[in-house]
Amino acid sequence: MEIRKVQVTGGSSFVITLPKEWAKSIDLKKNDSLGLVTRPDGSLIVTPPSRWESSVSTKVFDVDGEEDPAFLYRKMVGAYIAGFSVLEVRSQGRMPSSVRDAVSSLTQIAIGLEILEESESSIILKDLIDPTEMRFNKSIDRMRVLVGNMLSDAFQALEDGDMEKVEDIIERDRDIDRLEWLISRQSNMAQRDSLVSQKIGMPHMEITANFTVGRILERVGDHAVHIAKNSRELIEAGVSMEVVQQIRNAGNKALAILMSAVDSWFNRDLHLANDTIEGMGPLVEQCRNINRMAQEHEVEESIAISLIAGSIRRVGEYSTDLAELVINTMME
Numbered sequence: 001m002e003i004r005k006v007q008v009t010g011g012s013s014f015v016i017t018l019p020k021e022w023a024k025s026i027d028l029k030k031n032d033s034l035g036l037v038t039r040p041d042g043s044l045i046v047t048p049p050s051r052w053e054s055s056v057s058t059k060v061f062d063v064d065g066e067e068d069p070a071f072l073y074r075k076m077v078g079a080y081i082a083g084f085s086v087l088e089v090r091s092q093g094r095m096p097s098s099v100r101d102a103v104s105s106l107t108q109i110a111i112g113l114e115i116l117e118e119s120e121s122s123i124i125l126k127d128l129i130d131p132t133e134m135r136f137n138k139s140i141d142r143m144r145v146l147v148g149n150m151l152s153d154a155f156q157a158l159e160d161g162d163m164e165k166v167e168d169i170i171e172r173d174r175d176i177d178r179l180e181w182l183i184s185r186q187s188n189m190a191q192r193d194s195l196v197s198q199k200i201g202m203p204h205m206e207i208t209a210n211f212t213v214g215r216i217l218e219r220v221g222d223h224a225v226h227i228a229k230n231s232r233e234l235i236e237a238g239v240s241m242e243v244v245q246q247i248r249n250a251g252n253k254a255l256a257i258l259m260s261a262v263d264s265w266f267n268r269d270l271h272l273a274n275d276t277i278e279g280m281g282p283l284v285e286q287c288r289n290i291n292r293m294a295q296e297h298e299v300e301e302s303i304a305i306s307l308i309a310g311s312i313r314r315v316g317e318y319s320t321d322l323a324e325l326v327i328n329t330m331m332e
Contacts, residue, residue, distance in 0.1 A: 018046070058086040063095065069102040076103070080110050080127070081181055083189035087113070090122040109174060111182045132199035134182060136210040137266070143179050143217040144262045146172065148255060150224035151315065155251040158231040159244050166235070169228040176221035183214035209329050213265060216318050216325075220258060223311040223318075227251070230311075233304035243293055247308055250286040254315040257283060261319040264326045276323040280316050287313040 007015045018028070026048040028034075035047035059079040063072060072089075079087055089095070089103055103123050107113050112129030150169050157165035190196045190207045200207065234244070257279050264273035287309045294305035 057084050058088060059084040060088045060090065063089055063091045063099050064093075069096075069098040072099060073102040073106060076106050077110070077181070080106070080113060081184045081188060083185055083192060085127050086116075087125040088122065089125075092121065094120050095123070109178045109181070111178050132196060134186065136183060136186070136200075136202070136207070136214075139179050139183050140210065140213055140217065140262075141266070143176060143214065143221075144259070146175055146179075147217050147221045147224060148259060150176075150221060151227070151251065151255050151258070154224050154227040154231065155248045157228065158234060159248055161235045163232065163235060166228045166231055170225050173221050173225045176218055180214045180218035183211055187211035205332065206329070209325060212325055213262075213322060216322050217262075220315050220318050223314050226311045227308050230304040230307045233300055234308075237298075237301050239297070239301060239305070243290070243297075243305060246286070246290050246293060247305070247312070250283060250290060250309070250312045253279075253283045253286060254312045254319070257316050258319040258322075261322040261326075264323055268326065268330055270327060270330055273323040273326040277320045280320050283316045284313065 002019055004016050009015050022028075028048070036044060038044055059082075061072060061075065061079075076087055076089075089099065091099070100123070103115070103125065107115060107125065111134075112127045113125050114128055115123060116126040117124040150172055153165055154169050156162070157169065186196075186200070187207050187210065190200055190202075191204060202210070257276055260272060260276040260279070263269070264276055290309040290312075291306050294302040294309070296302075297305060
């Protein structure tokens with residue numbers, strides 16, 4: 001780190017010289033403009049014109065010899081989450097239909113990603129959404145609603161023996177994933193470029209905290225799917241209403257803990273966060289009771305009951321993680 005003294009000119013203007021090597025490396029000339037970003041910690045970031053005149057970045061995927069479209073899909077998801085604005089998929093000859101299907105699947109899930117150009121040998125996708133326009137709170141609130149409905153419907157489906165509702169819950173997990181991808185993308189872009197975090201209007205620490213909240217809700221959504229999938233076995237076996245009611249009671253408790261945790265996040269409520277954590281004890285005991293009941297059933301039913309109880313407990317644990325995040329964030 002270089003140390004440079006501040007000078008005062010004209011009696012009121014503070015002036016500091018720029019490192020010559022840095023100026024040369026960005027081809028800085030007289031009368032060029034520089035961007036200045038003030039950070040919450042009091043530091044000042046100086047950015048060259050290229051950083052704030054254009055934020056387009058491109059990731060190219062050469063699919064010649066690509067044997068696994070699923071692997072390509074995962075790499076494209078990673079590039080989207082990493083913050084690339086343009087994804088280009090290309091081949092030397094005619095592109096395989098399996099590759100096109102993978103690209104199409106991505107555009108159906110990733111928010112803002114659309115096919116810009118397409119030919120026999122290439123597909124260009126571009127993100128059409130300004131990441132600074134999508135607020136974290138709106139995405140998290142939407143995730144809260146979706147996850148809450150998925151959990152509630154999973155327990156209702158088990159009680160009603162509704163297989164169609166079970167399948168619908170599994171499909172809805174895609175909506176959770178796409179919002180979590182968006183939050184991860186915004187977080188990565190903000191961490192890499194301070195101008196993005198400035199436009200979002202949040203310090204890096206709070207952006208990271210929002211990223212963690214998104215991941216927690218996505219994990220809870222996964223457990224709602226696990227509950228729905230394991231409910232199939234119990235519905236088909238015609239499990240007793242006593243077991244179903246115990247699962248429903250524990251599920252309602254877990255859902256209440258989750259909603260309390262998210263409320264404490266939105267309201268930055270320390271006492272509510274603490275109450276949320278304290279509420280975990282009774283839920284743990286309810287899940288233990290369900291596991292004891294599971295031992296009285298046939299093997300396959302017993303496994304399904306235990307897995308549901310485990311998922312309910314994990315929902316509560318993720319919720320307390322969120323409540324602890326609220327406390328930690330406010331202390332910082």
